Amino acid sequence: MPQSNLTDAPAFQALIQHFAEAKEWQMRTLFSQQSDRFNRFSIETAGLLLDYSKNRLNEKTMDLLFQLARECDLESKRSAMFSGEKINTTENRAVLHTALRLPRGASLVVDGQDVVPEVHAVLDHIKAFSDRVRSGQWTGCTGQAITDIVNIGIGGSDLGPEMTCRALRPFVHPRLTMHFVSNVDGHDLDAVLAKVPSESTLFIIASKTFTTRETMMNAQSARSWFLQAHAEPDLPRHFVAVSTNTEAVRSFGIDTENMFPFWDWVGGRYSVWSAIGLPLALAIGFEGFSEFLAGAHAMDQHFQTAPLEKNMPVILGLIGIWYRNFFGSSSLSIAPYHQDLSQFPAYLQQLDMESNGKRVTAAGQPVSTATCPIVWGDVGTNGQHAYFQLLHQGTDVTPVDFIAALKAAHDLEGHHMVLLANCFAQSEAFMRGKTAEEVRVEMRAQQIPDEKIESLLPHRVFPGNRPSNTILMDKLAPSTLGALIALYEHKTFVQGVIWGINSFDQWGVELGKVLAKNIEAELTGAAHPDAHDGSTNGLIARAKISLSE
């Protein structure tokens, strides 16, 4: 039932009623009443386990949430995405990152054309190129094998390759060092150029449009830097491009033979599976990249075929709806207990907040409920020594997603057990909290006088009942990373469908691409003292004083 207002959906109304009761529940009680709660509220697929038992919900909550998903036509909207319907209506585009992970031989016809052969033609090109670079057959202009790869891109053309290359660090070719430059702030490029030898560095200019100001400026500066030491005909051995804009790539001086294309139906934040993933293929090899795609494809198949009740991305998405729209949680913390996933929270921040940070429905009407929460986080155990204070004892209830790998990729003794123990202990502490009586017993055992105990008591009590999910994998490898990213992509899709928004445009980001142009001209050229508000005029005038010194 496509309702005009989400709040009018019968299941939404039933959830409001149900929440009046559920908000009083204590998870400690739920666990003591249901000894098999872990079995009831956990699911395993595509190499990932999701334990969602430490949440303020029961079977009825989930049933109502599944009903809500059905009333929002989740199943038909899911089919529409997978079959290539133009669900990104404001840009009139299909949304087909899932087609990038289809195996060779599959078929998906969009606008009368099967896209799978094109996808695999680009993958073949990526394979041939990455094999040559990794084997040392592709050399720089002095005949040296490539030692350093610099990806220049921003947003979706940076976060995916950088996050995945970092996540799969143990799989990276030992001769290759990966670098990522995104910020127009010259300190970013300058720091990388200071480290890399021009004769053995390969630059990848990654931009879907090949017009993004930051990327083009960094690319031009990298080109000038290169030409200080080498000649123009040497450029093609050191600069390749990933783009949809052949003309702009050619006029930059890149041989279009070394251009890796993708398509308008691949959104920036969903593009790591396309040629935008070239740095990852170079770093871990094409076989590893194929496993990464296969991991995501396994999650796609699960999402596409499993009933809602046994569907991991659906469950994860609906739990998020429960906290956002009923408990009023305005943020979601991502806590990977894995150093190599240090960029994963930032990656999810873009995926989720750029997709679902919307205030009107796909039909252009104001939404009737809150939409995307703020997504943030950092690796454990580091976060425990910083902002976890607020998560334990602050005034807001912030749901947390814990992510951990059961096996480590190092053999340093003891570390991994300590890491895992901390991960599990934190989710337990969020759930249980610590009652006044438990604090008293603990302090008495430490021989602390009663008077002192009572004065410290309010500070040492933990309310608990704070929800979390835990996602476990055997080890962080190309296939599990692929499945993990796809899990969150589909979770984002599920929530976008419930909120009735277009998760695949980004007009707020487009605005940023044009806003600075006028001010840039004013900073470097003639001032227009009255062009802006008083504050902006004042800042421009003050900057010009320093810039002219």
Ligand code: G6Q
């Ligand atoms: C992603 C966004 C945005 C985009 C960048 C880079 O979904 O649209 O982050 O990826 O602005 O754009 P180009 O690849 O066109 O340079």
